Amino acid sequence: MYDRILVAFDGSETSRHALAEALRVARLTGAQLYVAHVIDILAPFGMGLTYVPADLIAAYREGARRVLEVxxxxxxxxxxxxxxxxxxxxxxxxxxxxCLNRCATRVGAQLVVLGTHGRRGVRRAVLGSIAEECVRVTDCPVLLVRGAL
Structure with a gap:
């Protein structure tokens, strides 16, 4: 069934639900889990910054490493x-x-699991949906796990 499962994890409550579900599926199928955390060190450019301070990048990376350890x-x-x-x-x-799709392809994931906030209406239109985009671009099945309402 599934030998390799990729789960996106950022430490949020929603991603914790996704991790729990990915762990359940991995236990049932004997799959190996690949946990990915994506950081966007380029986001400050969109806020008008012309460079990102090295200490800010280091802090992003250190925070991500702690999340991945969890x-x-x-x-x-x-x-x-x-x-x-x-x-x-x-x-x-x-x-x-x-980024997640590239990772899924590289590790040979047969399933991608990620949390979704389940936003609707204007909030979804304004904030967008990483989950929705993943469903569109990822080459393997994507399991969306809804966070708490």
């Missing part, structure tokens, strides 16, 4: 083989969904 510990506690990876957007036109 996921690794949960997988270990569940008895699931797990690898973690810190991903970064490659350009100002890159997206989190594209």
């Amino acid at each position: 996921a690794r510990a949960e997988a270990k506690g569940a008895g699931v083989r797990c690898e973690t990876e810190l991903l970064e957007l490659q350009s100002v036109t890159d997206s989190v969904a594209d």
Whole structure:
């Protein structure tokens, strides 16, 4: 069924739900879990900054590593083989969904699991949906796990 499962994890409550579901599926199928955290070090450019201070980038990366350690510990506690990876957007036109899709392809994921806030209406239109974009661009099945309402 599934040998490799990629889950997007940023430490939020919604991504914790996704991780829990990915762990359940991995236990049932004996799959290896790949946990990815994407940081957008280019976002400050969109806010008018012409450079991103090195200490800010270092802080983003350190925070992401701590988040990935939480996921690794949960997988270990569940008895699931797990690898973690810190991903970064490659350009100002890159997206989190594209970054996750590249990772899924590289690791040979047969399933991608990610949380969704389930926003509707204007909030969805204004904020967009990484989950929706992942469904459109990812080459394998995508399991969306709804966070708390």
